[in-house]
Amino acid sequence: MAGSAGPEIERLIGLLAKLPGMGPRSARRASLALLKRRDQLLLPLAEALSVAAERVKTCSVCGSxxxxxxxxxxxxxxxxxxxxxxxxxxxxxxxxxxxxxxxxxxxxxxxxxxxxxxxxxxxxxxxxxxxxxxxxxxxxxxxxxxxxxxxxxxxxxxxxxxxxxxxxxxxxxxxxxxxxxxxxxxxxxxxxxxxxxxxx
Incomplete structure (x- = not known):
């Protein structure tokens, strides 16, 4: 299905496919669900990912x-x-x-x-x-x-x-x-x- 979606969507699918338990088909389904529910899922998820990337750190004592x-x-x-x-x-x-x-x-x-x-x-x-x-x-x-x-x-x-x-x-x-x-x-x-x- 190469070329069926724009490069932005293919990049989203490719990144999701790298998650544990997600193959290319699951990543396509997840991407479609996110894009269909942009306000309820995609934008809050993007914000949560951004906040996590900025604020979450590894504990210097235990490694959590x-x-x-x-x-x-x-x-x-x-x-x-x-x-x-x-x-x-x-x-x-x-x-x-x-x-x-x-x-x-x-x-x-x-x-x-x-x-x-x-x-x-x-x-x-x-x-x-x-x-x-x-x-x-x-x-x-x-x-x-x-x-x-x-x-x-x-x-x-x-x-x-x-x-x-x-x-x-x-x-x-x-x-x-x-x-x-x-x-x-x-x-x-x-x-x-x-x-x-x-x-x-």
Missing amino acids: LDTQDPCAICSDPQRDASLICVVEEVGALWAMERAAAFRGRYHVLGGLLSALDGMGPDALRVGPLIARAGEPQVLEVVLALPATVDGQTTAHYLAERLAGANVAVTMLARGVPVGGELDWLDDGTIAQALRARRPA
Whole structure:
């Protein structure tokens, strides 16, 4: 269907197609819906994207996304500073928060160890995690990583690196299915897995 739309529309379709879960067909449908509902969808979305691009930043403490640095979770005095939950990406942090079962703080690794993808320890936020685990108030580090080969490899590596710190290192219980990603699980499964965590 090349040439069926102007370059502006094709650019919109091309950008939407780069989003996770969006292929060229889905991107065309989404573009058409946005353009048909310009005032209700397209313009508010454009404004929200502009504001997010301008104001959202990465938390210098945990690696999450927020409009403030440190983020709201790191700044919240009601959060348990003795617990750090390690997650792969921000989406997993949001999933943990939806479950409302964890009242500690987080650490976003920024990925998983993967030889195939060229992701080594230096590509992840491992150093800042080790430094945070060494703080006197931290008593436990929960490894809330996917039950995939890369997730388990990363968890094993982190458990070894954290062995020198004076903290308990635990993992989510096997309520998380093998091959499962946290941001696709229901809240009850996440809550149960967190309650049944075990030593790494």
